[in-house]
Amino acid sequence: MDYRNEWKYQVSGAQLAVLAARLTPLLRPDGHHRPGGYAIRSLYFDDFDNSCLRENEAGVDDRRKYRLRIYNGDTGLIKLEIKEKLHGMTHKTGCTITPEQCRAILQGTPPPIGPDSPPPMNLLAAAMRTRGMAPKVIVEYERTAYISRLGNVRITFDRNIAASAAVGRFLDERVPLTPILPAGQHVLEVKYDEFLPDPVAQVLELGHLRRTAFSKYYLSRLVLSEPLAERAMQYELQ
Secondary structure, X not given: OOXXXXXXXXXXXXXXXXXXXXXXXXXXXXXXXXXXXXEEEEEEEEOOOOHHHHHHHHOOOOEEEEEEEEEOOXXXXXXXXXXXXXXXXXXXXXXXXXXXXXXXXXXXXXXXXXXXXXXXXXXXXXXXXXXXXXXXXXXEEEEEEEEEOHHHEEEEEEEEEEEEOOHHHOOOOOOOOEEOOOOOEXXXXXXXXXXOXXXXXXXXXXXXXXXXXXXXHHHHHHHOOHHHHHHHHHHHOO
16 A cells, blocks of 8 residues: 655745745646636544544644545535544545435435445445444635646645534535635645655745644534634644
8 A cells, every 4th residue: 555745834825825836837737727726525434432533633643534536526426535533644535426425425324345446435434333434524715736647746725714613514516615714824735745856845945834733624513513612722822
């Protein structure tokens, strides 16, 4: 199983504009690219013990997240993804599911387990049956992504990150959203395999940016829970 490096930085809109101008000659847009970026909506799961939330807060190194994802509001293409973290590196597996399967999951019905089901579907089904894994929060944002075959580099700008507790409305055209970062603050993610090519590293000038253990899921849960608002503020400043 191949794991990738994943670095995250909290940045301003002005910093993203400078980085975009530097990266455009070196890297190409990813397959979802649209002028001005594209929209991502993710639905994150957690179990009856809120294990994913607590592991994020404790900085547990070996952990797994389940999520559903759609792009640009297209409910005809829904992805189930499982993201694993180990020793500071990440690995992602996934499969597509139908709108009907998605609606059943939203209603708390686990998918059937069987040899013909994709492994991610079987893992989610088992987690729903044994651990009470269920939808907890929607996270929505706008993304611009740049990729390069050299080093399998993927650099993403995630803007206007917002969250919603209306998990049953995941497939709706619009959901009520609450911003999870201060106005003008966004997230830069840098992902690569064994090495980050020097030209890309030089353009990014990562030493001038503040690296963070940012988790969209974790901060969204904090922001949407009033008693945890102070912890959310502290988390942003780490």
